Amino acid sequence: MMITKKMKTIAAVTLGSCLICVSAYAAGTEKSSKYPSEPINEVEFYGNPASSISAGVSVPAGSSYLFTSGTVPPVLNKEGKTVYERYGDTKTQGIGILKEIEKQL
Numbered sequence: 328m329m330i331t332k333k334m335k336t337i338a339a340v341t342l343g344s345c346l347i348c349v350s351a352y353a354a355g356t357e358k359s360s361k362y363p364s365e366p367i368n369e370v371e372f373y374g375n376p377a378s379s380i381s382a383g384v385s386v387p388a389g390s391s392y393l394f395t396s397g398t399v400p401p402v403l404n405k406e407g408k409t410v411y412e413r414y415g416d417t418k419t420q421g422i423g424i425l426k427e428i429e430k431q432l
Contacts, residue, residue: 398427 367387374382386392400414400423407413414420 393432395428395431398424398431400424401427 367385369387370390371385372381373384374380400420402413403415403419403423404412415423
């Protein structure tokens with residue numbers, strides 16, 4: 328099969344377009360991060376300050392970690408008909424979970 332001048336031009340334009348796209352993408356990824364790249368000395372929380380849950384946390388090097396999973400609030404009333412009757416409100420559930428974690432420590 329003979330490669331024509333038209334096919335060479337199409338290939339060159341396609342390759343050139345790809346290189347331009349890759350260059351533009353690479354240039355756009357050089358934005359500075361809002362998260363520090365240098366070591367930190369205290370725990371830092373990220374996310375919306377009005378939220379009760381952080382979007383992320385930075386922990387200083389050398390810190391101890393505890394990962395816990397599946398810790399649920401204790402049952403306060405086995406005969407309760409609703410979740411709130413069985414486990415209490417959100418605050419009560421949170422306190423119950425923290426006490427369970429305390430037992431694990």
